[in-house]
Amino acid sequence: MKAFIKDIFKHQQDYMGKTVQLSGWIRTLRDNKNFGFIELNDGSFFKSIQVVFDSALPNYNEIAKLGVGASINVEGELVESPGSKQPFELKASVVVLEGAAPSDYPLQKKRHTYEYLRTIAHLRPRTNTFSAVFRVRSLASYAIHKFFNEKNFVYVHTPIITASDCEGAGEMFLVTTLDMNKLPQTKEGAIDFKEDFFGKMANLTVSGQLSAETYAMAFGNVYTFGPTFRAENSNTARHAAEFWMIEPEIAFSDLKDDMKLAEDMLKFVVKYVMDNASEELEFFNNFVDKTLIDRLTNIIESKFEHVTYTQAVELLLKADVKFDYPVKWGIDLQTEHERYLTEQVYKKPVFVTDYPKEIKAFYMRLNDDQKTVAAMDLLLPGVGELMGGSQREERLDILLERMKELGLNEEDYWWYLDLRRFGGTKHAGFGMGFERCVMYLTGMTNIRDVIPFPRTVNNAEF
């Protein structure tokens, strides 16, 4: 019977003693003259299966010479393995070559640096590390959809191309079909975007939040999960120009509800990945980050802490630590501060809430102290900030006031303001950068290594 390697590992008893057909790629091949061993991986599972073949095969010599990376079809009996390294092996009666991998195949059996593997991003998922990373990415992604679906949230595909200026978070990419060699001009000599595809200037979205709010005011609980873009010229291990983001938005809810949702979601995702990718996590724990499984277990088992920004600043001022960036009320917390709080003070995840309004976005709800807003950041040991969210300002007059303070143009936001004019409700939401979450789940430390084909400054290969 045709089978996947995962099925054999998970339901060994159903296959033992039976004739099984497998198709996959050779990870290693050892030829001992009259018999040989193939470690075969079919991509269905992190682990490979051992295939034993011997000179009874009519094409023994051809098979014994195959290189790492070749694809083959194998038929054989699943038997107990005399070796101690694996519980079973496939005793091959037929091995047919599907596609060779000559000696210039770049993934010969040896250690490769992550930097090198980025240059062959089309092949790197065939390695243990990247097979594990991208399976975890897939599972985490599914866990997020499952979590929200079980809670009856509506998934909204917010637009990628946006012509509204009202997102304002960071630099944006322009999207155009204008002929760059003969750009149309207005009478005043500006570029005439009326001639462009959308009849106005259009950009790639930096957040689906404002659109998601419109749907929360209809469905109550909604979320987005899609690509977002930042045209920031920063070449760090934590920034990419294209990344995926999860943004739930909940009506009739305040900041407390928002933090509960964030905590529940993160625990659900971590648990789902631990339950469904134990082989991958064990691998990461052994070879990438020895604290990984402890860290993840800590997430699931902790009750997350809550501290206000003002209290956090006091803790930092009292800390017996020399920070590079000096602390005082009003500053934006830096990674060193965040990590001190979550790693030294609380030793578990902590929500910092109620930030000064000056360092947060216009749509966050003003607190009664008139100085802070109902915002939250979730800090985690080992990484710092993973999510940020807020209760949204539902009071039209206060929102308009804030927009005036910040010089935002009311007309650009007509539809967003409508949400406060017509059946507005208390509501809240947060955003989680999906890649940061995958980095957290795997221990990988460069965002380029958790995106299949990363886009960064001067890099859009493949």
Add this chain to the structure above:
Amino acid sequence: MKAFIKDIFKHQQDYMGKTVQLSGWIRTLRDNKNFGFIELNDGSFFKSIQVVFDSALPNYNEIAKLGVGASINVEGELVESPGSKQPFELKASVVVLEGAAPSDYPLQKKRHTYEYLRTIAHLRPRTNTFSAVFRVRSLASYAIHKFFNEKNFVYVHTPIITASDCEGAGEMFLVTTLDMNKLPQTKEGAIDFKEDFFGKMANLTVSGQLSAETYAMAFGNVYTFGPTFRAENSNTARHAAEFWMIEPEIAFSDLKDDMKLAEDMLKFVVKYVMDNASEELEFFNNFVDKTLIDRLTNIIESKFEHVTYTQAVELLLKADVKFDYPVKWGIDLQTEHERYLTEQVYKKPVFVTDYPKEIKAFYMRLNDDQKTVAAMDLLLPGVGELMGGSQREERLDILLERMKELGLNEEDYWWYLDLRRFGGTKHAGFGMGFERCVMYLTGMTNIRDVIPFPRTVNNAEF
């Protein structure tokens, strides 16, 4: 206890006779002087709940004057309804206004055209029709993820921004951060994209397929589900500049496996939506498309037909129908031909296979007749084409030959060709436009009405 309206409808017995708190929006309000009725919807469910209130409420007069669209919090006892229209109602003891909706609220209780509702796309999910459309969209989306997850497919986020020229399907949007007012030029006077963000010209993707193939050669079975873009200047009811696409890719598989996967996936999605959105589908069946439920039932219960392109052309030539577009071997089938085949000849879904190579993409596998390729389109009664796929050309020499015929530049495809050089396998895949699927599931006939904020020529509002 706090509750959602969906829970009450689904688990009535748990709530009957209890005090329940609900938050939602007023769909209708009738004031009979000493008592009144509110149809309350909280977005958790298609149906609304009837709230009865009377002058025992201290704020009766305020509540009785509320307009359609206002948001309220209600507390009351769930009791059997004396009316025949609903099994239960909420006898309110407390009603608190959360957000008013003054008389200029655009969604007063009356029929609105779809065209008008597009101009208030931020409010339209509050109507019955669009609440149903976008819940079905969300459920269908989840069904797709669930289908592939259960089959152990890896979900791959293929890149949105692409600098490779090798997709070639249709016109593309340019993505840039260059200052349009002082574009850098090369010595030869061309635009110098070396100065652009990615160091070269970049576009929005038109398909994730080629990237997905790289991951299929590692994980075996993978799929993408993400936004794709076409800069086509066509203003039809079936085309948008931004839409979502599902593209599975399966290794060690041929066209037959591909068609089986397509059939299984579609049946799974249709069944999932029928099971989880019966109220919405009933609504569509009554008010949008009276054939809907029959059509969807037909999908689930049919064994899909298979016919080759060559046979299909013969059937069309014999047909007792005058087609606008004359039929002969070699033409691309038009919607009228497709609909004749699926609606008149087979009366069920039909795969048309083995198209002339001239009308299909370079990567499709050449058949032994040297004239046709192992391609398939799935045609459905009522819409025509829903998906298209193919077995991919895994033979390097034949692929290179095809690329030469079509004037494609080998170097642009180095990584794609590597998949045939190193451990290549027989493989196949297909693409399904998600919006077409949602149109099929709802009976909606304009793509603008199944995308939250559609992007089309001269339109990127919101």
